[in-house]
Amino acid sequence: MTAQHLYYLFQCFFIYAFLGWCTEVAFAAFKERRFVNRGFLNGPICPVYGFGVVAVIHFLTPLRSNLLLLYLGSAILVTAIEWLTGFILEKVFHNKWWDYSNMPLNLNGYVCLLFSLIWGVFCVFIVDVFHPLIDTLLSHIPFLVGIILVCILVIAGLADLYVTASGILKLNKRLEKMQAIADELHQISDKLGESIYKRTITAMEKQEEFKDTVSEKQEEFKSAISEKQEAISDTLADVSDEVKERIALLRRSYLENVKATSHMQKRIMKAFPKMQSRNYKESFEDLRNKLKEMSLKK
Structure with missing residues:
Protein backbone atom coordinates (compact mmCIF):
# COMPACT_ATOMS: atom_id res chain seq x y z
CA MET A 1 0.00 0.00 0.00
CA THR A 2 1.44 3.37 -1.04
CA ALA A 3 1.42 6.50 1.11
CA GLN A 4 -0.87 8.11 -1.46
CA HIS A 5 -3.42 5.32 -1.13
CA LEU A 6 -3.21 5.40 2.68
CA TYR A 7 -3.91 9.15 2.58
CA TYR A 8 -6.88 8.43 0.31
CA LEU A 9 -8.26 5.82 2.74
CA PHE A 10 -7.93 8.27 5.64
CA GLN A 11 -9.95 10.80 3.67
CA CYS A 12 -12.63 8.19 2.98
CA PHE A 13 -12.64 7.09 6.61
CA PHE A 14 -13.46 10.55 7.96
CA ILE A 15 -16.05 11.25 5.27
CA TYR A 16 -17.97 8.03 5.89
CA ALA A 17 -17.51 8.18 9.65
CA PHE A 18 -19.14 11.63 9.53
CA LEU A 19 -21.93 10.48 7.21
CA GLY A 20 -22.51 7.48 9.49
CA TRP A 21 -22.80 9.84 12.46
CA CYS A 22 -25.34 11.93 10.49
CA THR A 23 -27.33 8.78 9.74
CA GLU A 24 -27.39 7.73 13.40
CA VAL A 25 -28.39 11.22 14.55
CA ALA A 26 -31.14 11.45 11.92
CA PHE A 27 -32.51 8.04 12.91
CA ALA A 28 -32.47 8.97 16.61
CA ALA A 29 -34.15 12.32 15.87
CA PHE A 30 -36.90 10.56 13.89
CA LYS A 31 -37.40 7.93 16.60
CA GLU A 32 -37.10 10.09 19.73
CA ARG A 33 -38.07 13.51 18.35
CA ARG A 34 -34.91 15.10 19.77
CA PHE A 35 -31.20 15.43 19.06
CA VAL A 36 -29.02 12.64 20.43
CA ASN A 37 -25.31 12.33 19.71
CA ARG A 38 -25.31 8.62 18.91
CA GLY A 39 -21.57 8.30 18.38
CA PHE A 40 -19.10 6.53 20.65
CA LEU A 41 -16.87 9.61 20.49
CA ASN A 42 -17.84 13.15 21.44
CA GLY A 43 -17.11 14.49 17.96
CA PRO A 44 -19.38 14.08 14.93
CA ILE A 45 -18.00 10.75 13.71
CA CYS A 46 -18.94 7.08 14.09
CA PRO A 47 -15.68 5.16 13.52
CA VAL A 48 -17.40 1.82 12.88
CA TYR A 49 -19.03 3.29 9.76
CA GLY A 50 -15.69 4.68 8.60
CA PHE A 51 -13.88 1.37 9.11
CA GLY A 52 -16.69 -0.61 7.52
CA VAL A 53 -16.99 1.43 4.33
CA VAL A 54 -13.22 1.87 3.93
CA ALA A 55 -12.78 -1.91 4.22
CA VAL A 56 -15.41 -2.46 1.53
CA ILE A 57 -13.86 0.16 -0.76
CA HIS A 58 -10.35 -1.20 -0.28
CA PHE A 59 -11.07 -4.91 -0.58
CA LEU A 60 -14.26 -5.20 -2.65
CA THR A 61 -14.12 -2.48 -5.29
CA PRO A 62 -12.75 -5.07 -7.79
CA LEU A 63 -16.11 -6.87 -7.42
CA ARG A 64 -18.04 -3.82 -8.58
CA SER A 65 -18.97 -5.48 -11.87
CA ASN A 66 -20.59 -8.40 -10.02
CA LEU A 67 -23.30 -6.96 -7.79
CA LEU A 68 -24.19 -10.29 -6.17
CA LEU A 69 -20.62 -10.97 -5.05
CA LEU A 70 -20.25 -7.34 -4.00
CA TYR A 71 -23.43 -7.60 -1.93
CA LEU A 72 -22.48 -10.86 -0.23
CA GLY A 73 -18.89 -9.75 0.37
CA SER A 74 -20.03 -6.41 1.82
CA ALA A 75 -22.57 -8.02 4.15
CA ILE A 76 -19.99 -10.52 5.45
CA LEU A 77 -17.10 -8.04 5.78
CA VAL A 78 -19.07 -5.29 7.51
CA THR A 79 -20.77 -7.80 9.81
CA ALA A 80 -17.36 -9.13 10.83
CA ILE A 81 -16.15 -5.60 11.59
CA GLU A 82 -19.26 -4.79 13.64
CA TRP A 83 -18.95 -8.04 15.62
CA LEU A 84 -15.26 -7.43 16.28
CA THR A 85 -15.95 -3.84 17.35
CA GLY A 86 -18.64 -4.91 19.82
CA PHE A 87 -16.43 -7.70 21.18
CA ILE A 88 -13.39 -5.45 21.68
CA LEU A 89 -15.41 -2.66 23.30
CA GLU A 90 -16.97 -5.11 25.75
CA LYS A 91 -13.63 -6.69 26.66
CA VAL A 92 -11.85 -3.35 27.10
CA PHE A 93 -14.57 -1.40 28.94
CA HIS A 94 -16.62 -4.30 30.44
CA ASN A 95 -19.78 -2.82 28.92
CA LYS A 96 -22.01 -4.15 26.18
CA TRP A 97 -22.76 -1.15 23.98
CA TRP A 98 -25.57 -2.48 21.82
CA ASP A 99 -27.59 -5.65 21.97
CA TYR A 100 -29.40 -7.50 19.18
CA SER A 101 -30.22 -10.47 21.41
CA ASN A 102 -33.94 -9.94 20.79
CA MET A 103 -33.42 -10.12 17.01
CA PRO A 104 -33.62 -13.45 15.16
CA LEU A 105 -30.38 -15.04 13.95
CA ASN A 106 -28.08 -12.83 16.02
CA LEU A 107 -24.52 -13.66 17.05
CA ASN A 108 -23.69 -12.84 20.69
CA GLY A 109 -26.02 -9.84 20.45
CA TYR A 110 -23.36 -7.92 18.48
CA VAL A 111 -24.75 -8.57 14.99
CA CYS A 112 -27.92 -9.97 13.44
CA LEU A 113 -28.95 -11.16 9.99
CA LEU A 114 -31.39 -8.30 9.30
CA PHE A 115 -28.84 -5.53 9.76
CA SER A 116 -26.20 -7.53 7.91
CA LEU A 117 -28.51 -7.68 4.89
CA ILE A 118 -29.21 -3.95 5.17
CA TRP A 119 -25.47 -3.24 5.40
CA GLY A 120 -25.00 -5.20 2.17
CA VAL A 121 -27.56 -3.06 0.32
CA PHE A 122 -26.03 0.20 1.53
CA CYS A 123 -22.52 -0.89 0.61
CA VAL A 124 -23.55 -1.86 -2.93
CA PHE A 125 -25.16 1.58 -3.31
CA ILE A 126 -22.05 3.29 -1.93
CA VAL A 127 -19.56 1.43 -4.14
CA ASP A 128 -21.64 1.51 -7.31
CA VAL A 129 -23.32 4.93 -7.09
CA PHE A 130 -22.25 7.19 -4.24
CA HIS A 131 -18.50 6.68 -3.91
CA PRO A 132 -17.67 7.79 -7.47
CA LEU A 133 -19.13 11.18 -6.46
CA ILE A 134 -16.87 11.21 -3.38
CA ASP A 135 -13.88 10.45 -5.62
CA THR A 136 -14.78 13.43 -7.77
CA LEU A 137 -15.04 15.64 -4.70
CA LEU A 138 -11.69 14.47 -3.32
CA SER A 139 -9.98 15.09 -6.64
CA HIS A 140 -10.69 18.83 -6.24
CA ILE A 141 -8.95 19.07 -2.85
CA PRO A 142 -5.31 20.22 -3.13
CA PHE A 143 -2.90 17.58 -1.84
CA LEU A 144 -1.28 19.81 0.80
CA VAL A 145 -4.66 21.02 2.08
CA GLY A 146 -5.90 17.44 2.25
CA ILE A 147 -2.83 16.29 4.19
CA ILE A 148 -3.23 19.11 6.71
CA LEU A 149 -6.94 18.36 7.15
CA VAL A 150 -6.31 14.64 7.63
CA CYS A 151 -3.56 15.31 10.20
CA ILE A 152 -5.83 17.68 12.13
CA LEU A 153 -8.67 15.17 12.08
CA VAL A 154 -6.42 12.29 13.19
CA ILE A 155 -5.05 14.31 16.12
CA ALA A 156 -8.54 15.49 17.09
CA GLY A 157 -9.90 11.95 16.80
CA LEU A 158 -7.15 10.46 18.97
CA ALA A 159 -7.65 13.18 21.59
CA ASP A 160 -11.40 12.51 21.53
CA LEU A 161 -10.77 8.78 21.90
CA TYR A 162 -8.54 9.40 24.92
CA VAL A 163 -11.10 11.67 26.60
CA THR A 164 -13.95 9.24 25.89
CA ALA A 165 -12.04 6.16 27.07
CA SER A 166 -10.91 7.99 30.22
CA GLY A 167 -14.50 9.05 30.96
CA ILE A 168 -15.82 5.52 30.52
CA LEU A 169 -13.16 4.05 32.81
CA LYS A 170 -14.02 6.70 35.42
CA LEU A 171 -17.68 5.77 35.06
CA ASN A 172 -16.77 2.15 35.76
CA LYS A 274 -29.20 -0.66 25.42
CA MET A 275 -25.76 -0.34 26.98
CA GLN A 276 -25.18 -2.81 29.85
CA SER A 277 -22.48 -2.99 32.49
CA ARG A 278 -21.13 -6.52 32.78
CA ASN A 279 -19.69 -6.08 36.29
Whole structure:
Protein backbone atom coordinates (compact mmCIF):
# COMPACT_ATOMS: atom_id res chain seq x y z
CA MET A 1 0.00 0.00 0.00
CA THR A 2 1.44 3.37 -1.04
CA ALA A 3 1.42 6.50 1.11
CA GLN A 4 -0.87 8.11 -1.46
CA HIS A 5 -3.42 5.32 -1.13
CA LEU A 6 -3.21 5.40 2.68
CA TYR A 7 -3.91 9.15 2.58
CA TYR A 8 -6.88 8.43 0.31
CA LEU A 9 -8.26 5.82 2.74
CA PHE A 10 -7.93 8.27 5.64
CA GLN A 11 -9.95 10.80 3.67
CA CYS A 12 -12.63 8.19 2.98
CA PHE A 13 -12.64 7.09 6.61
CA PHE A 14 -13.46 10.55 7.96
CA ILE A 15 -16.05 11.25 5.27
CA TYR A 16 -17.97 8.03 5.89
CA ALA A 17 -17.51 8.18 9.65
CA PHE A 18 -19.14 11.63 9.53
CA LEU A 19 -21.93 10.48 7.21
CA GLY A 20 -22.51 7.48 9.49
CA TRP A 21 -22.80 9.84 12.46
CA CYS A 22 -25.34 11.93 10.49
CA THR A 23 -27.33 8.78 9.74
CA GLU A 24 -27.39 7.73 13.40
CA VAL A 25 -28.39 11.22 14.55
CA ALA A 26 -31.14 11.45 11.92
CA PHE A 27 -32.51 8.04 12.91
CA ALA A 28 -32.47 8.97 16.61
CA ALA A 29 -34.15 12.32 15.87
CA PHE A 30 -36.90 10.56 13.89
CA LYS A 31 -37.40 7.93 16.60
CA GLU A 32 -37.10 10.09 19.73
CA ARG A 33 -38.07 13.51 18.35
CA ARG A 34 -34.91 15.10 19.77
CA PHE A 35 -31.20 15.43 19.06
CA VAL A 36 -29.02 12.64 20.43
CA ASN A 37 -25.31 12.33 19.71
CA ARG A 38 -25.31 8.62 18.91
CA GLY A 39 -21.57 8.30 18.38
CA PHE A 40 -19.10 6.53 20.65
CA LEU A 41 -16.87 9.61 20.49
CA ASN A 42 -17.84 13.15 21.44
CA GLY A 43 -17.11 14.49 17.96
CA PRO A 44 -19.38 14.08 14.93
CA ILE A 45 -18.00 10.75 13.71
CA CYS A 46 -18.94 7.08 14.09
CA PRO A 47 -15.68 5.16 13.52
CA VAL A 48 -17.40 1.82 12.88
CA TYR A 49 -19.03 3.29 9.76
CA GLY A 50 -15.69 4.68 8.60
CA PHE A 51 -13.88 1.37 9.11
CA GLY A 52 -16.69 -0.61 7.52
CA VAL A 53 -16.99 1.43 4.33
CA VAL A 54 -13.22 1.87 3.93
CA ALA A 55 -12.78 -1.91 4.22
CA VAL A 56 -15.41 -2.46 1.53
CA ILE A 57 -13.86 0.16 -0.76
CA HIS A 58 -10.35 -1.20 -0.28
CA PHE A 59 -11.07 -4.91 -0.58
CA LEU A 60 -14.26 -5.20 -2.65
CA THR A 61 -14.12 -2.48 -5.29
CA PRO A 62 -12.75 -5.07 -7.79
CA LEU A 63 -16.11 -6.87 -7.42
CA ARG A 64 -18.04 -3.82 -8.58
CA SER A 65 -18.97 -5.48 -11.87
CA ASN A 66 -20.59 -8.40 -10.02
CA LEU A 67 -23.30 -6.96 -7.79
CA LEU A 68 -24.19 -10.29 -6.17
CA LEU A 69 -20.62 -10.97 -5.05
CA LEU A 70 -20.25 -7.34 -4.00
CA TYR A 71 -23.43 -7.60 -1.93
CA LEU A 72 -22.48 -10.86 -0.23
CA GLY A 73 -18.89 -9.75 0.37
CA SER A 74 -20.03 -6.41 1.82
CA ALA A 75 -22.57 -8.02 4.15
CA ILE A 76 -19.99 -10.52 5.45
CA LEU A 77 -17.10 -8.04 5.78
CA VAL A 78 -19.07 -5.29 7.51
CA THR A 79 -20.77 -7.80 9.81
CA ALA A 80 -17.36 -9.13 10.83
CA ILE A 81 -16.15 -5.60 11.59
CA GLU A 82 -19.26 -4.79 13.64
CA TRP A 83 -18.95 -8.04 15.62
CA LEU A 84 -15.26 -7.43 16.28
CA THR A 85 -15.95 -3.84 17.35
CA GLY A 86 -18.64 -4.91 19.82
CA PHE A 87 -16.43 -7.70 21.18
CA ILE A 88 -13.39 -5.45 21.68
CA LEU A 89 -15.41 -2.66 23.30
CA GLU A 90 -16.97 -5.11 25.75
CA LYS A 91 -13.63 -6.69 26.66
CA VAL A 92 -11.85 -3.35 27.10
CA PHE A 93 -14.57 -1.40 28.94
CA HIS A 94 -16.62 -4.30 30.44
CA ASN A 95 -19.78 -2.82 28.92
CA LYS A 96 -22.01 -4.15 26.18
CA TRP A 97 -22.76 -1.15 23.98
CA TRP A 98 -25.57 -2.48 21.82
CA ASP A 99 -27.59 -5.65 21.97
CA TYR A 100 -29.40 -7.50 19.18
CA SER A 101 -30.22 -10.47 21.41
CA ASN A 102 -33.94 -9.94 20.79
CA MET A 103 -33.42 -10.12 17.01
CA PRO A 104 -33.62 -13.45 15.16
CA LEU A 105 -30.38 -15.04 13.95
CA ASN A 106 -28.08 -12.83 16.02
CA LEU A 107 -24.52 -13.66 17.05
CA ASN A 108 -23.69 -12.84 20.69
CA GLY A 109 -26.02 -9.84 20.45
CA TYR A 110 -23.36 -7.92 18.48
CA VAL A 111 -24.75 -8.57 14.99
CA CYS A 112 -27.92 -9.97 13.44
CA LEU A 113 -28.95 -11.16 9.99
CA LEU A 114 -31.39 -8.30 9.30
CA PHE A 115 -28.84 -5.53 9.76
CA SER A 116 -26.20 -7.53 7.91
CA LEU A 117 -28.51 -7.68 4.89
CA ILE A 118 -29.21 -3.95 5.17
CA TRP A 119 -25.47 -3.24 5.40
CA GLY A 120 -25.00 -5.20 2.17
CA VAL A 121 -27.56 -3.06 0.32
CA PHE A 122 -26.03 0.20 1.53
CA CYS A 123 -22.52 -0.89 0.61
CA VAL A 124 -23.55 -1.86 -2.93
CA PHE A 125 -25.16 1.58 -3.31
CA ILE A 126 -22.05 3.29 -1.93
CA VAL A 127 -19.56 1.43 -4.14
CA ASP A 128 -21.64 1.51 -7.31
CA VAL A 129 -23.32 4.93 -7.09
CA PHE A 130 -22.25 7.19 -4.24
CA HIS A 131 -18.50 6.68 -3.91
CA PRO A 132 -17.67 7.79 -7.47
CA LEU A 133 -19.13 11.18 -6.46
CA ILE A 134 -16.87 11.21 -3.38
CA ASP A 135 -13.88 10.45 -5.62
CA THR A 136 -14.78 13.43 -7.77
CA LEU A 137 -15.04 15.64 -4.70
CA LEU A 138 -11.69 14.47 -3.32
CA SER A 139 -9.98 15.09 -6.64
CA HIS A 140 -10.69 18.83 -6.24
CA ILE A 141 -8.95 19.07 -2.85
CA PRO A 142 -5.31 20.22 -3.13
CA PHE A 143 -2.90 17.58 -1.84
CA LEU A 144 -1.28 19.81 0.80
CA VAL A 145 -4.66 21.02 2.08
CA GLY A 146 -5.90 17.44 2.25
CA ILE A 147 -2.83 16.29 4.19
CA ILE A 148 -3.23 19.11 6.71
CA LEU A 149 -6.94 18.36 7.15
CA VAL A 150 -6.31 14.64 7.63
CA CYS A 151 -3.56 15.31 10.20
CA ILE A 152 -5.83 17.68 12.13
CA LEU A 153 -8.67 15.17 12.08
CA VAL A 154 -6.42 12.29 13.19
CA ILE A 155 -5.05 14.31 16.12
CA ALA A 156 -8.54 15.49 17.09
CA GLY A 157 -9.90 11.95 16.80
CA LEU A 158 -7.15 10.46 18.97
CA ALA A 159 -7.65 13.18 21.59
CA ASP A 160 -11.40 12.51 21.53
CA LEU A 161 -10.77 8.78 21.90
CA TYR A 162 -8.54 9.40 24.92
CA VAL A 163 -11.10 11.67 26.60
CA THR A 164 -13.95 9.24 25.89
CA ALA A 165 -12.04 6.16 27.07
CA SER A 166 -10.91 7.99 30.22
CA GLY A 167 -14.50 9.05 30.96
CA ILE A 168 -15.82 5.52 30.52
CA LEU A 169 -13.16 4.05 32.81
CA LYS A 170 -14.02 6.70 35.42
CA LEU A 171 -17.68 5.77 35.06
CA ASN A 172 -16.77 2.15 35.76
CA LYS A 173 -14.91 3.26 38.91
CA ARG A 174 -17.97 5.23 40.00
CA LEU A 175 -20.19 2.20 39.41
CA GLU A 176 -17.80 0.12 41.49
CA LYS A 177 -18.15 2.58 44.39
CA MET A 178 -21.93 2.65 44.03
CA GLN A 179 -22.06 -1.15 44.00
CA ALA A 180 -19.96 -1.30 47.19
CA ILE A 181 -22.30 1.19 48.88
CA ALA A 182 -25.37 -0.75 47.74
CA ASP A 183 -23.85 -4.01 49.00
CA GLU A 184 -23.17 -2.51 52.43
CA LEU A 185 -26.72 -1.15 52.63
CA HIS A 186 -28.02 -4.63 51.74
CA GLN A 187 -25.87 -6.15 54.47
CA ILE A 188 -27.24 -3.70 57.03
CA SER A 189 -30.77 -4.43 55.84
CA ASP A 190 -30.16 -8.18 56.11
CA LYS A 191 -28.80 -7.83 59.65
CA LEU A 192 -31.80 -5.75 60.67
CA GLY A 193 -34.15 -8.28 59.14
CA GLU A 194 -32.36 -11.22 60.77
CA SER A 195 -32.50 -9.61 64.20
CA ILE A 196 -36.21 -8.82 63.90
CA TYR A 197 -36.86 -12.29 62.46
CA LYS A 198 -35.19 -14.06 65.39
CA ARG A 199 -37.10 -12.01 67.94
CA THR A 200 -40.39 -12.60 66.13
CA ILE A 201 -39.83 -16.37 65.88
CA THR A 202 -39.05 -16.53 69.59
CA ALA A 203 -42.33 -14.73 70.33
CA MET A 204 -44.24 -17.12 68.06
CA GLU A 205 -42.68 -20.13 69.77
CA LYS A 206 -43.70 -18.72 73.12
CA GLN A 207 -47.22 -18.32 71.75
CA GLU A 208 -47.29 -22.01 70.77
CA GLU A 209 -46.19 -23.01 74.24
CA PHE A 210 -49.07 -21.15 75.84
CA LYS A 211 -51.92 -21.56 73.36
CA ASP A 212 -53.23 -24.75 75.03
CA THR A 213 -52.81 -23.59 78.61
CA VAL A 214 -55.70 -23.03 80.95
CA SER A 215 -57.25 -19.65 81.48
CA GLU A 216 -55.23 -18.91 84.65
CA LYS A 217 -52.11 -18.86 82.46
CA GLN A 218 -53.49 -16.19 80.13
CA GLU A 219 -51.94 -13.32 82.03
CA GLU A 220 -48.56 -15.04 81.95
CA PHE A 221 -48.98 -15.56 78.21
CA LYS A 222 -49.84 -11.90 77.61
CA SER A 223 -46.89 -10.87 79.72
CA ALA A 224 -44.53 -13.07 77.69
CA ILE A 225 -45.81 -11.71 74.39
CA SER A 226 -45.55 -8.17 75.69
CA GLU A 227 -41.94 -8.82 76.68
CA LYS A 228 -41.13 -10.05 73.18
CA GLN A 229 -42.80 -7.04 71.56
CA GLU A 230 -40.83 -4.75 73.83
CA ALA A 231 -37.64 -6.63 72.95
CA ILE A 232 -38.30 -6.13 69.23
CA SER A 233 -38.96 -2.43 69.80
CA ASP A 234 -35.76 -2.18 71.82
CA THR A 235 -33.85 -3.89 69.01
CA LEU A 236 -35.16 -1.40 66.46
CA ALA A 237 -34.32 1.50 68.76
CA ASP A 238 -30.82 0.16 69.39
CA VAL A 239 -30.22 -0.42 65.68
CA SER A 240 -31.51 3.04 64.85
CA ASP A 241 -29.06 4.60 67.30
CA GLU A 242 -26.10 2.56 66.08
CA VAL A 243 -26.69 2.41 62.33
CA LYS A 244 -28.81 5.43 61.43
CA GLU A 245 -25.83 7.70 60.90
CA ARG A 246 -24.02 5.09 58.80
CA ILE A 247 -27.06 4.53 56.58
CA ALA A 248 -27.47 8.28 56.08
CA LEU A 249 -23.78 8.60 55.19
CA LEU A 250 -23.97 5.76 52.67
CA ARG A 251 -27.07 7.21 51.02
CA ARG A 252 -25.44 10.65 50.75
CA SER A 253 -22.34 9.10 49.23
CA TYR A 254 -24.45 7.12 46.76
CA LEU A 255 -26.33 10.23 45.66
CA GLU A 256 -23.09 12.20 45.36
CA ASN A 257 -21.76 9.58 42.96
CA VAL A 258 -24.92 9.88 40.88
CA LYS A 259 -24.65 13.68 40.76
CA ALA A 260 -20.94 13.48 39.89
CA THR A 261 -21.71 11.79 36.57
CA SER A 262 -20.10 13.97 33.90
CA HIS A 263 -21.79 15.38 30.81
CA MET A 264 -19.79 13.03 28.60
CA GLN A 265 -20.79 9.99 30.66
CA LYS A 266 -24.45 11.02 30.49
CA ARG A 267 -24.11 11.46 26.73
CA ILE A 268 -22.70 7.95 26.34
CA MET A 269 -25.61 6.49 28.30
CA LYS A 270 -28.10 8.36 26.11
CA ALA A 271 -26.27 7.44 22.92
CA PHE A 272 -26.42 3.73 23.75
CA PRO A 273 -29.83 3.11 25.39
CA LYS A 274 -29.20 -0.66 25.42
CA MET A 275 -25.76 -0.34 26.98
CA GLN A 276 -25.18 -2.81 29.85
CA SER A 277 -22.48 -2.99 32.49
CA ARG A 278 -21.13 -6.52 32.78
CA ASN A 279 -19.69 -6.08 36.29
CA TYR A 280 -22.14 -3.62 37.89
CA LYS A 281 -25.44 -4.22 36.13
CA GLU A 282 -27.74 -3.21 39.01
CA SER A 283 -25.78 -0.05 39.84
CA PHE A 284 -25.67 0.95 36.17
CA GLU A 285 -29.43 0.58 35.71
CA ASP A 286 -30.08 2.45 38.96
CA LEU A 287 -27.74 5.24 37.83
CA ARG A 288 -29.55 5.48 34.50
CA ASN A 289 -32.96 5.64 36.23
CA LYS A 290 -31.84 8.24 38.78
CA LEU A 291 -30.34 10.43 36.04
CA LYS A 292 -33.65 10.25 34.17
CA GLU A 293 -35.53 11.27 37.33
CA MET A 294 -33.15 14.18 37.92
CA SER A 295 -33.53 15.27 34.30
CA LEU A 296 -37.33 15.28 34.56
CA LYS A 297 -37.20 17.42 37.71
CA LYS A 298 -35.24 20.17 35.95
